[in-house]
Amino acid sequence: MEAPVIESKVPAWRAAFTRFLAEHPAAQFGAQSRRDAFERFEAHGLPTRRHEYWRYTPLRALDPDQALASKGGDPFAAVDGYRLVFVDGVMDASRSDHLALGAAIDVADGSKDCSWVDIVAEDARAHTAVERPFAELNRALCSHGLAARIPAGVKLDKPILLRYEGAQPAHLRVGLLVEDGAEVTVLESGAGALTMLIEARVGSGASLHHLRAQTELVDRQFASLFARVLEGGHFASFTLAADAALIRNETMLDLTGDEARGHVAGGVLGRAGSVIDNTVFVTHAALKGESRQVFKNVLDEDGRGVFQGKILVRKGAQKTDGYQISQSILLDERAEFDAKPELEIYADDVACSHGSTSGAIDETALFYLRSRGVDRRTAESLLVAAFIEEAIAEIADEDLQEVMRGEVARWMTERAG
Amino acid sequence: MLTIKNLHCQLEDEPETRILKGLDLTVEAGKVHAIMGPNGSGKSTLSYVLSGRDGYEVTDGSATLQGADLLEMEPEERAAAGLFLAFQYPVEIPGVGNMTFLREALNSQRKARGEEPVSAGDFLKLVREKAKTLDISPEMLKRAVNVGFSGGEKKRNEILQMAVLEPKLCILDETDSGLDVDAMKLVAEGVNALRSPDRGFLVITHYQRLLDHIQPDVVHIMAQGRIIQTGGPELALKVENEGYADLLKDLA
Ligand SMILES: Nc1ncnc2c1ncn2[C@@H]1O[C@H](COP(=O)(O)OP(=O)(O)OP(=O)(O)O)[C@@H](O)[C@H]1O
Ligand SMILES: [Mg+2]
Numbered sequence: 001m002e003a004p005v006i007e008s009k010v011p012a013w014r015a016a017f018t019r020f021l022a023e024h025p026a027a028q029f030g031a032q033s034r035r036d037a038f039e040r041f042e043a044h045g046l047p048t049r050r051h052e053y054w055r056y057t058p059l060r061a062l063d064p065d066q067a068l069a070s071k072g073g074d075p076f077a078a079v080d081g082y083r084l085v086f087v088d089g090v091m092d093a094s095r096s097d098h099l100a101l102g103a104a105i106d107v108a109d110g111s112k113d114c115s116w117v118d119i120v121a122e123d124a125r126a127h128t129a130v131e132r133p134f135a136e137l138n139r140a141l142c143s144h145g146l147a148a149r150i151p152a153g154v155k156l157d158k159p160i161l162l163r164y165e166g167a168q169p170a171h172l173r174v175g176l177l178v179e180d181g182a183e184v185t186v187l188e189s190g191a192g193a194l195t196m197l198i199e200a201r202v203g204s205g206a207s208l209h210h211l212r213a214q215t216e217l218v219d220r221q222f223a224s225l226f227a228r229v230l231e232g233g234h235f236a237s238f239t240l241a242a243d244a245a246l247i248r249n250e251t252m253l254d255l256t257g258d259e260a261r262g263h264v265a266g267g268v269l270g271r272a273g274s275v276i277d278n279t280v281f282v283t284h285a286a287l288k289g290e291s292r293q294v295f296k297n298v299l300d301e302d303g304r305g306v307f308q309g310k311i312l313v314r315k316g317a318q319k320t321d322g323y324q325i326s327q328s329i330l331l332d333e334r335a336e337f338d339a340k341p342e343l344e345i346y347a348d349d350v351a352c353s354h355g356s357t358s359g360a361i362d363e364t365a366l367f368y369l370r371s372r373g374v375d376r377r378t379a380e381s382l383l384v385a386a387f388i389e390e391a392i393a394e395i396a397d398e399d400l401q402e403v404m405r406g407e408v409a410r411w412m413t414e415r416a417g
Numbered sequence: 418m419l420t421i422k423n424l425h426c427q428l429e430d431e432p433e434t435r436i437l438k439g440l441d442l443t444v445e446a447g448k449v450h451a452i453m454g455p456n457g458s459g460k461s462t463l464s465y466v467l468s469g470r471d472g473y474e475v476t477d478g479s480a481t482l483q484g485a486d487l488l489e490m491e492p493e494e495r496a497a498a499g500l501f502l503a504f505q506y507p508v509e510i511p512g513v514g515n516m517t518f519l520r521e522a523l524n525s526q527r528k529a530r531g532e533e534p535v536s537a538g539d540f541l542k543l544v545r546e547k548a549k550t551l552d553i554s555p556e557m558l559k560r561a562v563n564v565g566f567s568g569g570e571k572k573r574n575e576i577l578q579m580a581v582l583e584p585k586l587c588i589l590d591e592t593d594s595g596l597d598v599d600a601m602k603l604v605a606e607g608v609n610a611l612r613s614p615d616r617g618f619l620v621i622t623h624y625q626r627l628l629d630h631i632q633p634d635v636v637h638i639m640a641q642g643r644i645i646q647t648g649g650p651e652l653a654l655k656v657e658n659e660g661y662a663d664l665l666k667d668l669a
Contacts, residue, residue: 164427368508371468373526386512
């Protein structure tokens with residue numbers, strides 16, 4: 001019997017959690033860790049502007065059952081890869097390549113020893129500097145996802161595509177153990193997830209590339225990504241987010257091995273009524289780590305962009321090279337961009353820099369283009385494409401760069417129409 | 418071709434700063450007109466007002482190109498109508514490729530005029546050919562617009578754009594400044610190659626040097642926001658030898 005909870009701060013979510021456990025007998029297996037996670041979420045409550053890292057991002061109420069709408073199509077539709085399609089939070093086997101993926105790498109399915117699954121979860125749980133209520137909510141309520149181990153030295157031939165569909169406010173969780181020298185690319189898209197959680201460990205000399213397209217969203221999405229990178233490992237993430245009531249992307253990167261590299265980049269395209277928040281926390285805990293954060297926001301009408309980026313250099317993390325830039329173009333005077341860059345450095349031999357700019361489109365450049373006959377909207381599109389390019393250039397794969405450029409161009413054309 | 422009558426303008430943000438104060442000027446098709454004048458007399462302002470830059474308010478007068486009211490048009494419409502300004506200070510646009518820019522410009526203008534776009538192949542051929550005559554390397558064409566270009570390279574790039582876009586009226590604002598002797602010749606050849614009975618030129622310069630290569634039909638002296646004297650090529654020589662003192666003495 002569940003002990004009665006008196007005055008939960010989040011009664012609707014408490015009810016949803018109780019119902020979830022009742023409706024998912026399989027979840028009983030990990031029920032204790034789900035309960036623990038839920039209690040941490042409950043103790044924190046839904047974030048409000050009084051929470052340090054939610055000052056710029058209004059959450060207001062969040063109904064556990066509110067359906068999620070979507071628009072447009074999958075930007076990764078033409079990408080060849082191992083596709084896992086989750087509809088209303090459950091994998092649709094008929095549209096998924098889970099068998100082929102399971103043959104190529106180690107995918108946890110309950111039928112074999114998968115104790116390695118816990119490794120990545122523990123890495124992520126060790127990251128306690130700031131409370132991450134939506135990661136906890138996901139741990140409590142996740143209905144499906146992927147737990148995969150890319151064995152040492154294996155370079156997966158095609159990307160893994162995680163596709164979220166359906167109107168249910170689903171919670172999907174992904175664990176990735178990229179063993180030493182292994183390489184994998186993971187793509188996410190779709191509006192059919194209210195929360196996503198990726199917990200990853202990138203082994204020595206291994207690499208994990210992550211791309212997320214949030215271009216089909218209408219309502220809200222909360223994505224948390226924890227990555228721990230070991231010696232000489234490389235983690236690179238790029239997210240393109242466009243027009244939704246609220247998108248919050250939290251990326252927690254721990255460079256715990258010497259010469260680990262971590263790149264977190266993103267493009268934001270926001271117009272009427274949208275709030276898009278990228279919050280990044282990079283910890284350098286070893287020698288000669290290199291991190292980059294590159295975020296470009298294009299905001300129109302009363303669209304809002306938020307960037308909170310922290311670089312924490314722990315004692316002893318000498319020769320750290322940390323870089324952070326967040327910029328915005330405001331296409332309308334009602335648009336708003338808030339940036340909160342933070343450096344916290346406890347080592348003396350490091351090079352860290354950050355910068356942030358916000359302003360209207362470059363009028364001189366705009367006039368130059370128009371004086372050659374390019375109409376205003378096209379000229380603005382060219383300048384926006386150029387502006388966002390620095391973030392897109394962070395993507396290693398050129399075809400995927402092109403996909404993202406296409407999405408930006410499409411957004412700008414919609415604007416012209 | 419270009420007819421300017423009694424043009425007055427002031428700064429939008431500082432209405433007390435009046436720059437053009439009753440300027441009259443006519444450029445006929447097939448002719449090259451030069452404008453000379455002391456620093457700050459309003460030459461660049463004239464070129465910006467004609468091409469539609471923000472920040473200037475026209476308070477009186479008119480400007481027409483082939484009968485069409487320029488002042489009513491957006492900058493891009495003026496370009497499509499055949500106006501081209503080679504900037505005194507060409508603008509760097511990081512991230513926008515030279516070729517992308519030029520092609521977008523050419524096809525936008527063609528579209529505005531109801532013409533078919535130029536194919537990628539034809540465009541490439543056209544630009545390569547014109548670039549060669551201006552000594553602009555294929556590598557420069559690949560770069561972002563004017564980024565990393567030397568002063569002289571930027572000016573040559575302006576002329577390249579002009580050659581590709583084939584405007585009706587070309588305004589050159591101190592295109593000669595920053596050019597070495599050889600580059601000046603290339604630029605002048607580029608301009609001369611475009612001279613034709615149905616195209617007019619307005620060449621703003623401080624030096625006779627350029628006019629040695631681009632022979633003007635008419636020379637205007639501009640001061641304090643107006644044309645104060647108009648004559649033949651000999652007027653430019655007079656300025657070169659004597660300066661403006663004599664010409665300005667009646668203004669005071
Ligand atoms: N945007 C502006 N803001 C303030 N002053 C301006 C602006 N534009 C022009 N002016 C002023 O108007 C006057 C004319 O400037 P303009 O650049 O047109 O002169 P010019 O004849 O081209 O000079 P130069 O030979 O030095 O190129 C100058 O006094 C200049 O300072
Ligand atoms: Mg000038």
